[in-house]
Amino acid sequence: MNLQMKYINLMHILVQGLLLVYIGFKKTETPKFIYIIIGVLGLLIPFSMHRPNISINYWNIVNIIHYLFIMPAFLYLSYEGYYNNASNISPEMFNNIFITGIIIMIYHIYKLYTRLNFSK
16 A cells, blocks of 8 residues: 555656646646646546545545546646637636646655655
């Protein structure tokens, strides 16, 4: 489980976080293939996350957040970026995407650091 979590942290740092930072930075100049990647990542959530159940625990809440918020957000961002050239996305929303990417990267860098046990 611990090795798998390290890979998940690396994936969030090097793929999801960087893609969101890139989209937030490039704004409407983001190449269309980046939006395709975001869409594919959104569509992969049901295959990479457990289905949520009715229990209230940390991992189930993480699963619920991925299904209810992240998957629709990635699919919407992908659709708007690919088909509408991100014309419906405001500059403030691009700033939010950029900040979200930074937060994802910082959080998962911290989690990876704690899992690698450098502090010992």
